[in-house]
Amino acid sequence: MYQPMLFVHWKQVRAGLIPFILGAFALPLLMVQGLGVTPGAETTSLEAYRIMNDFQVWLPLFPLLAGATGITLALSSWNWDHQMKHVYALSLPVARWEYSMLKMGAGAFLAMLPVAALWLGAHVAVASIELPQGLHAYPNQLALRFGLATLISYAFLFAMAAGTIRTTIWIVSGVIGFIIVGNLANELLADYYEFFQRTNMVLAVFEWLAQTPGPIEVFTGNWSLIDV
Amino acid sequence: MNNAIELTEVGWKAGKSFALKDLTIRVPSGSIYGFLGPNGSGKTTTIRMFMGMMKPDHGAIRVLDRGVPKEMPRILARVGYVPERPHIYPSLTVGEAIKYHASFYHLWDGGWASELTKRLNLDPQRKISRMSKGETGKLLILLALSQRPDLLVLDEPTDGLDPVVRREVLTAVLDYVSETSATVFISSHLVHELERICDWVGVMDDGQLVAELPMQSFKNGIKRIRVADAPDLPGDTPFVILNRKEADGLNAVETWTVRGWQDPMKQYFAGVGATLRDVIDLDLEEGFVELLRSSRPHSNGS
Amino acid sequence: MSRLTRLGTALAVAACSAAMVPGLQAQESAEALIARIDSLTPLYEVARVEAEVATARAEEARRERFRIELDTLQVGPLTIVTLPGQALQAAEIFGRVWEDEYAPFVNRSHALEEATFTFQWSVDPVMIPMQGRHYRSEQKAWRTRGDLEDLIRKSIGRAIADDFQGTQMHDFSGATLRTPVSYDWIYRRLATTASKIARACLAAEPGACWSALGIDLGPEDFLEWYLPEELPGLVERTWRSWRREEAPMFDACVHEGVTEQCEVLLARTATDRYWSMSLTPLRRDERITMIWVALDMGGEAAWDRLVEDPEMTLGDALRYASGATTGELEAAWTAEVLAHRPDTQAGLLTTKWTALFWILLCGALAMRSTRWRLG
Numbered sequence: 001m002y003q004p005m006l007f008v009h010w011k012q013v014r015a016g017l018i019p020f021i022l023g024a025f026a027l028p029l030l031m032v033q034g035l036g037v038t039p040g041a042e043t044t045s046l047e048a049y050r051i052m053n054d055f056q057v058w059l060p061l062f063p064l065l066a067g068a069t070g071i072t073l074a075l076s077s078w079n080w081d082h083q084m085k086h087v088y089a090l091s092l093p094v095a096r097w098e099y100s101m102l103k104m105g106a107g108a109f110l111a112m113l114p115v116a117a118l119w120l121g122a123h124v125a126v127a128s129i130e131l132p133q134g135l136h137a138y139p140n141q142l143a144l145r146f147g148l149a150t151l152i153s154y155a156f157l158f159a160m161a162a163g164t165i166r167t168t169i170w171i172v173s174g175v176i177g178f179i180i181v182g183n184l185a186n187e188l189l190a191d192y193y194e195f196f197q198r199t200n201m202v203l204a205v206f207e208w209l210a211q212t213p214g215p216i217e218v219f220t221g222n223w224s225l226i227d228v
Numbered sequence: 229m230n231n232a233i234e235l236t237e238v239g240w241k242a243g244k245s246f247a248l249k250d251l252t253i254r255v256p257s258g259s260i261y262g263f264l265g266p267n268g269s270g271k272t273t274t275i276r277m278f279m280g281m282m283k284p285d286h287g288a289i290r291v292l293d294r295g296v297p298k299e300m301p302r303i304l305a306r307v308g309y310v311p312e313r314p315h316i317y318p319s320l321t322v323g324e325a326i327k328y329h330a331s332f333y334h335l336w337d338g339g340w341a342s343e344l345t346k347r348l349n350l351d352p353q354r355k356i357s358r359m360s361k362g363e364t365g366k367l368l369i370l371l372a373l374s375q376r377p378d379l380l381v382l383d384e385p386t387d388g389l390d391p392v393v394r395r396e397v398l399t400a401v402l403d404y405v406s407e408t409s410a411t412v413f414i415s416s417h418l419v420h421e422l423e424r425i426c427d428w429v430g431v432m433d434d435g436q437l438v439a440e441l442p443m444q445s446f447k448n449g450i451k452r453i454r455v456a457d458a459p460d461l462p463g464d465t466p467f468v469i470l471n472r473k474e475a476d477g478l479n480a481v482e483t484w485t486v487r488g489w490q491d492p493m494k495q496y497f498a499g500v501g502a503t504l505r506d507v508i509d510l511d512l513e514e515g516f517v518e519l520l521r522s523s524r525p526h527s528n529g530s
Numbered sequence: 531m532s533r534l535t536r537l538g539t540a541l542a543v544a545a546c547s548a549a550m551v552p553g554l555q556a557q558e559s560a561e562a563l564i565a566r567i568d569s570l571t572p573l574y575e576v577a578r579v580e581a582e583v584a585t586a587r588a589e590e591a592r593r594e595r596f597r598i599e600l601d602t603l604q605v606g607p608l609t610i611v612t613l614p615g616q617a618l619q620a621a622e623i624f625g626r627v628w629e630d631e632y633a634p635f636v637n638r639s640h641a642l643e644e645a646t647f648t649f650q651w652s653v654d655p656v657m658i659p660m661q662g663r664h665y666r667s668e669q670k671a672w673r674t675r676g677d678l679e680d681l682i683r684k685s686i687g688r689a690i691a692d693d694f695q696g697t698q699m700h701d702f703s704g705a706t707l708r709t710p711v712s713y714d715w716i717y718r719r720l721a722t723t724a725s726k727i728a729r730a731c732l733a734a735e736p737g738a739c740w741s742a743l744g745i746d747l748g749p750e751d752f753l754e755w756y757l758p759e760e761l762p763g764l765v766e767r768t769w770r771s772w773r774r775e776e777a778p779m780f781d782a783c784v785h786e787g788v789t790e791q792c793e794v795l796l797a798r799t800a801t802d803r804y805w806s807m808s809l810t811p812l813r814r815d816e817r818i819t820m821i822w823v824a825l826d827m828g829g830e831a832a833w834d835r836l837v838e839d840p841e842m843t844l845g846d847a848l849r850y851a852s853g854a855t856t857g858e859l860e861a862a863w864t865a866e867v868l869a870h871r872p873d874t875q876a877g878l879l880t881t882k883w884t885a886l887f888w889i890l891l892c893g894a895l896a897m898r899s900t901r902w903r904l905g
Contacts, residue, residue, distance in 0.1 A: 004331040011319060049724035049763065080317045086903050088315040090281045092332045093305035097897035104893055134721030134732050141875045148885040155892035162899035215888040218881050227874040228721040276904055283902045297901060 001094065006106040013076040017110060020069045024118035024146070027065065028125035028139070028225055031058040048132040051226055063219040066146050069114050070153025073107045078161040100162055107158060111150045119143035122225055135226055142225050148218045156215070178202070231290075232257045232379050232411035233278055238287030240277065248273060248435045251287070255413055255428070260405065262422035262443065263415035264516055265432030271415040272312050274432065275383050279309060292379055305333065308372030312383040314364045316356060322367060323352030326374075333375045341374035348396060362393035369397050373404050380404070382414040386421060398425060423447070423512040431519055438523040439487075443512075450515035451489040454506040455497065458482045462500065466493045470522035481505055485518045537584065541577050600658065606633060607642040608686070611658055612649040620649035623675070624667075627682045631709040632690070635825040636833045641692035647685055651678060665689050683708050693837045698844040701807055702744070703821065704814035710822050711815045713870035720867065724763050725811035727755040734868065740860040743817050744810035746845040752796055752809045761792035768799055768808045823863045824852035 010017075032055075081089050089099060122139030131137060160168055182202035189196040210216045233255035241247040248270050255261045265271045276282040278289050280297040289296040291303045316325050322345070330336040345352065348366040356364065365385065372380060380401065386394040402425060405412055416422055422429070429446050431439040439446065450470070457480060462469065471485035489507070497504045510518065601617040603610050605624045612620040624647070636642075648658045650668035657668070665685035669678050687708030694700050720732045720742070730738035740746065741754060756764055762784045769780055776795060783792035800806045810817065825832045828851045836851035845856065852859055 001331050004328040007324070008317065008320065008328055011324070012317075048722050048729075049760075052722040080319070084315050084317070087281065087311055087313075088317070090901060090903075091279060091304060091307075091309045091311070091315065093301045093303075094332060095301050096899055096901050098301075100896045100899045101893070104896055133729060138875055141878055145878060145881070148881060151889050152885055152892075155889040155896075159892040159896040162896040164900065164903055212877070212880050213884040213887070215884075218885050221877060221881060222874050224874065228718050228872055280901060281904050300901070 024114040025121035028122040032125040066149035074157030115147040262426030269432040308377035318357035452508040714872035827852040
C-alpha cells in the first residue's frame with residue numbers, strides 16, 4: 001500500500017516539488033557565489049566581515065523555502081482526495097487513521113528530497129570557498145534544521161488538510177478570533193487588571209510559539225551555513 | 229448469512245429539504261437487487277450510508293454480516309464499488325490506477341484484471357482525464373470486478389454511456405455473477421435496463437422505500453384492469469388499488485391500476501356487482517411510474 | 531514646555547513664515563516689506579494669547595501632577611522613586627540587578643549616592659515628575675521583566691559612569707558602565723569585524739587584544755588596526771554626517787576606494803576625544819568588559835582604586851585597580867573571550883526533540899481525520 005501511495009503522491013506533487021529541490025540545492029551555492037570571495041585566495045578578516053554581512057540577506061530564504069516546501073507537500077497530499085470528495089479513499093479497505101498515516105509517511109519521505117538537495121548543495125558550496133580564520137561551516141546542521149522546519153510545516157498543514165473544511169474554518173477563525181479578542185482585552189482591561197498591564201496575551205503566545213518548546217522555534221533559530 | 233445488506237429503520241435529515249425516513253432494506257445474498265427511483269429520491273444517499281461514507285441519524289446497518297461503520301475495512305475488502313461519478317484520481321494512467329487499486333486488496337486477481345483490460349479495450353498508458361465517459365465507466369467496473377468482491381455496489385453504472393458500452397459493462401457484471409455467488413446491488417433510474425437483469429427490486433421515492441419485492445412479483449403484480457359498473461367505494465379489495473380512472477361519457481368502464489394482482493382475484497368483482505372486462509399487463513417502467521404516482525400525495529389510489 | 535505651548539508657538543512661527551516667504555522671494559522694496567510685517571501683527575497677537583493660555587494650563591496640570599503620592603525607597607546606594615503600590619516590585623527588580631551585577635564590584639559610588647532613579651511599570655499615563663539629576667526606568671506597556679531589568683542596568687550604568695567623569699575611562703566606556711555583554715558576542719565580533727588587529731587578537735597574538743581594545747594605543751594609531759582595504763568600511767561606519775564639508779572626501783574614500791582620503795577623515799575623527807573611541811574594532815559595551823575584568827582581578831577596593839585618581843591614564847587606572855600587569859590583564863581577558871566561542875548550533879539538539887514532538891502530535895491529529903465528510 002505504501003509504495004503505490006508514495007508513487008501517487010509523487011505524481012501529484014512532482015511538478016511543484018522539483019523546483020523546490022533545485023532551489024534547495026542552488027540556494028547555498030548562490031549564497032556563496034555572492035560573497036565575493038575569490039576561490040583559493042588567502043582570506044582576511046575583511047572577507048570574514050563581508051561574508052557575515054553579505055549573507056544575512058540570504059538567511060530568511062532558507063526558512064521560507066522550508067515552509068513553502070512543507071506547505072506544498074501537505075496541500076498536494078490531500079488535493080486529489082478533496083477534488084474527488086474523498087469518495088475513493090473512503091471506499092478503500094483501509095481504516096481512516098491508517099490511510100492518513102500512510103499518506104503522511106509518503107509526504108514525509110518526499111520532503112527528504114529537498115533536504116538531501118540542500119545538504120548536498122551546502123557541502124558543495126562550502127567546498128568551493130576558503131573560509132577565513134575564525135569562521136566555520138555548518139552544512140549538516142543547516143540541512144537538519146531545514147529538514148525539521150520542512151517536516152513541521154508539512155505536519156501542521158497535513159493535519160489541517162486532513163480535516164473537513166468546517167474544521168479548517170474553525171481553526172482559522174479561532175486563531176483570528178484569539179488575535180482580535182486578545183488585543184481588545186489588553187486595550188480595554190489594562191486599566192483595571194494588572195495582568196493586562198503586564199502581559200499582552202497575543203504577543204506572549206506568539207513568543208512562546210517562537211521559542212523552545214514552541215513549534216515555530218525551529219524557524220527562528222540560527223540558519224547560518226557559515227558562522228564563527 | 230441471509231442478507232448481504234440490511235438497513236433497519238435508518239433515518240437521516242439534510243436540513244429541511246430532504247430526509248431518509250426510517251428506511252428498512254433487505255438485500256438477499258446472491259441476488260441482483262435493482263434499486264429504482266427517480267432522480268433525487270435518495271438512492272445515492274442510501275448507498276453512501278451502507279458504504280460507510282455518511283452517518284445516519286439513527287438506525288442500524290449491516291453489510292455482509294458485519295456492522296457499519298465499526299468493521300468498515302473488513303467490509304470494504306469484500307465490496308466492489310462503482311460510484312455515480314468517477315472517483316479515481318484523474319491524473320493517473322489506467323495502468324497506474326490498476327496498480328494503485330490492486331495494492332489495497334488481498335484477493336486482487338491480476339490475471340482477471342489483464343483479461344478485462346483487453347476485453348474492455350482499455351489502454352494502460354492512457355491518462356484517465358483524457359478518457360471518455362464510457363472508457364472511465366469500463367475502468368471502474370474493471371477495478372471493482374478484479375477485486376473478486378462478494379458484493380458489487382453499482383450506483384448508476386451505465387448512466388450517460390452509449391448502448392455498446394452499456395452492454396459491455398453489464399455483460400462483464402453478469403459474467404462475474406454467473407461464476408460466483410456474488411450479490412449485486414445496482415441502482416438506476418433506467419428501469420428497462422434493470423428489468424432484464426435483476427431478480428429483486430426496491431423502489432425509492434422521496435427518501436422512502438415504497439416497495440421491495442422479487443422482480444417477477446413486481447412485474448406480474450401490477451396490472452391495469454378495466455372494470456364496468458364499478459362501485460363507488462370498492463371496500464376491502466384483495467389487491468391494492470394504485471390508481472382509479474373514472475368512466476368517461478357513455479362508457480361506464482373505469483380503468484384501475486392495481487398491485488399484487490393474482491388471477492383468482494377476478495371473483496371479487498362478481499361480489500360487488502361489477503364486471504371485469506380486461507386485465508392488461510404492464511411492463512416494469514409503467515408499473516414503476518404507477519407505483520410512484522400512487523405513493524405521492526394527491527394520488528388517486530386508495 | 532507643554533504640548534499646548536509648543537503648538538501655539540509653532541502655529542505662530544508657521545503663520546509668520548508662511549506669510550513672509552512670498553515677500554522674501556520677491557524683489558520688494560523695504561517699505562513693502564515693512565508693510566507686510568505690520569500686517570502680520572494681529573496674527574502674532576492671536577498666537578501669543580493662545581500660547582499664554584496653553585502655558586497656564588500646562589503649569590496647572592504640572593502642579594496637579596506633583597501632588598501625586600510617590601514612594602521613595604533605598605536599595606543599597608540607590609534611591610528609587612516609584613508610584614504607590616510598586617515599591618515592592620521596584621525593590622525586588624533593582625535589588626536583583628544591583629546585588630548580582632554591581633554590588634560585588636562597587637564599594638562606594640558618589641555618583642550613585644547623588645542620583646535618583648525612578649521606577650514605573652504600568653499603563654498609567656502620568657510620568658513620575660522629577661527634578662535634579664535622575665535616571666528613569668519606566669515602561670508603560672506590556673513588556674517582559676527582562677526588558678525592564680535591561681533599562682535599570684542602563685540607568686545604573688549611566689549614573690555610575692559619573693564617578694569617572696572627565697577621565698579617559700569616561701570616553702573609553704562611552705559614558706556608561708553597564709554590566710558585561712556576553713563574551714561569545716565579543717568572540718563573534720572579533721571573528722567577523724574587518725580589522726587585522728581583531729584577527730590577531732583572535733589568534734591570541736600578545737598585545738593584539740590590548741591594542742584592539744584601544745587602551746594604551748591612541749585612536750590616532752588606527753592604521754595599526756586596519757588594512758588599507760578595510761578603511762573605507764571603517765569610514766562608512768564611523769563618519770559623522772554633520773561634517774558636510776567632508777562629503778567629497780567621504781565619497782572618494784567609500785565609493786572610489788581612495789584610501790588616502792580615508793586616512794584624512796579618520797585622522798580628524800581620531801582627534802575628537804569622544805568619537806575617536808568609535809574607531810576601535812570593538813564597540814563600547816564590549817570594551818568595558820576589560821574594566822570588569824580589572825575589577826574582578828583587583829578584588830575588594832578595586833573600584834575605589836579605579837576611580838581614585840582622575841588624572842590617571844586608562845591603562846594605568848586598570849593596572850592600578852587590578853594590581854596586575856598589562857600582560858596579565860590582557861591574558862585574562864583574552865582567555866575569557868576565547869573560551870566563549872559561541873556554540874552557534876546550540877539549541878539544535880533541543881530543537882530536534884521539540885520538532886519531533888510537534889510532528890508526532892500533528893500526525894496524531896491527522897489520524898483523527900473523519901470518515902463523515904459527505905452530506
